[in-house]
Amino acid sequence: MRGFSYLRPGSPDEAREAARDPSAAFLAGGTTLLDLAKCGVAEPERVVDITHLSGLATITVGDDRITLGALATMSRVADEADIRTHCPAVAEALSQAASAQIRNMATIGGNLMQRTRCAYFRDPATFPACNKRAPGSGCAAIGGAVRNHAVLGVSESCIATYPGDLATALVAFDAVVHVGERRIAADDFFLLPGATPDREHPLEPGEMITAIAIPASPAARRSTYLKIRDRQSYEFAAASAAVGLELAADGRTIRDLRVALGGVATKPWRARGVEDALRGKIFEPETVKRASLAAMEGAVDHGANRFKIDLAPRVVARAILTLGGLA
């Protein structure tokens, strides 16, 4: 790990000022930043420790929304009883992520900013070609080992999967990222790779996530997060789904449905095709299974990751059916 200077600012404004230079990086839980610094991917010259700032770790659960301070840890949010009631998908996504130790360290703000686990991206010494790391250098993954690479939202420049669980739940329930006074819809906070995979977020250097707000909704109250992976725990998703369901008064007509996919796309992936296909329909297994196939509209595989195209719709269907008590 390259050397850097260390700063512990006394206020958010001081922190933003100290991190305005592109060679600086905020340090929260450090579970992404220090990991990538050891890989030689992140080479900050100045590390701005924001974990000692006060007032940024508050969790509030109100009638109209849940607000999570950017410095709240994953474990605190996961264990908060009110969140389990108001948006179980968020709590479940967090408690199935990483390990107990990492969840005690990692923050909600840092969590959104985690980087892909693409093995080529993480190993610059062996694989110089990576458009995300070094724009214009090519992509070592295309034509390589791609079992965990994305099938949705890919480009010719980059097929790296966005690995996070929480963000998948956030886009399903129309969460809003607070960056000081700035408000960014969670779905817009994650950029498609296109020709510029190095650009993952609309943040400028020095901009700090301060909170995340999740609007209350009946679908959020009746929600779940289903994560399928290669080992049972302490593993990223092979495919996952955050879903929320609201049935009409008759108890069988789908009034509202939210579906987002994780582990299969270059960003947390809202599956509006599935939502549109089921809204207004009678809740019934065959209908749900058929509609779930729409989640893979536009999917492109690169060989070893083809299984995700079969797997993801099944994960979506099982999650929806579980919510409706039919799985």
Add this chain to the structure above:
Amino acid sequence: MTQPITLTLDINGRTRTVALEPRVTLLDALRDHLALNGTKKGCDQGQCGACTVHVDGARVLACLTLAAQVEGRQITTIEGLAGADGGVHPVQTAFLERDAFQCGYCTPGQIMSAVACIREGHAGSDAEIREYMSGNLCRCGAYPHIVAAVRDVAGAAS
């Protein structure tokens, strides 16, 4: 700019002062600068749990924590787990009784993690123990005995 900085750390109830480069992790500070070698380095990348310590009572990974970050926090390592009388911790006893290791390399991390897991109330069943201890890998595969040791102590505590 990468000049050593002087840090005052609270480790196992003692105040320790060290001069370290800012990039030094808590794990390297413990092992290379403070002669506390009980905390192990497995992967050095957050993937194995061998380096688990407690910061303000919560289990964390020392390999992904900067020493500078934990100034002013209470750090507990495996060396600090024993009681004031020097006796071993009940979780240590349970690991011995259940033979919950082979080579022993993962054991300090397993024990630190287990102590926190029980305190958090995440050791209510074998399934819950397996899930909440999943951040500690054991290449010798002592998992069934580790679960048994955690169950023994959690059961006795409740």
